[in-house]
Amino acid sequence: MEFLYCFANASLTQRILFYLLTTLRTNQRAIARSPVDCATVIFLNDRWILRLKLDPALGIEPCDDCWAVLNENGFPYSPSPIMTLVFNDLDAGCNPTSVMNRYHVAIVSHGMPNPEDVQCFQEQFVTGLGYRPPSLV
Numbered sequence: 001m002e003f004l005y006c007f008a009n010a011s012l013t014q015r016i017l018f019y020l021l022t023t024l025r026t027n028q029r030a031i032a033r034s035p036v037d038c039a040t041v042i043f044l045n046d047r048w049i050l051r052l053k054l055d056p057a058l059g060i061e062p063c064d065d066c067w068a069v070l071n072e073n074g075f076p077y078s079p080s081p082i083m084t085l086v087f088n089d090l091d092a093g094c095n096p097t098s099v100m101n102r103y104h105v106a107i108v109s110h111g112m113p114n115p116e117d118v119q120c121f122q123e124q125f126v127t128g129l130g131y132r133p134p135s136l137v
Helices: 010-021 060-073 081-091 096-103 115-129
Strands: 002-007 036-043 048-054 106-111
Touching: 002 010, 002 060, 010 036, 010 048, 010 060, 010 115, 036 081, 036 115, 048 060, 081 096, 081 106, 096 106, 106 115
Parallel strands: none
Antiparallel strands: 002 048, 036 048, 036 106
């Protein structure tokens, strides 16, 4: 199952990533590997995009729970043609750095959910910018 959601700031994005690492994983002890196949986080100046691919063996109830958490914190995102190309290239196995250079987007994280990637990006961006915009709170 795949979800594509938009979040207003870094805190909401981190909350979802922590949920994926803790709650979703804890509730699925029967699955030997992580229930998350891939989580891609992209920063677009005024919002954060999260594309989430869950293990098909996860089951309906955990997917519904994840969907509910995503809806409580963000809203579904319809990708622009450029973002569709970004996701296609990442799916094809292209290096995130080359995808960022090609399409001029900030891929904060790609792979397993990692809230620390968001925090590190947030700190570096604010340091370079000199102030904290609302989307980086």
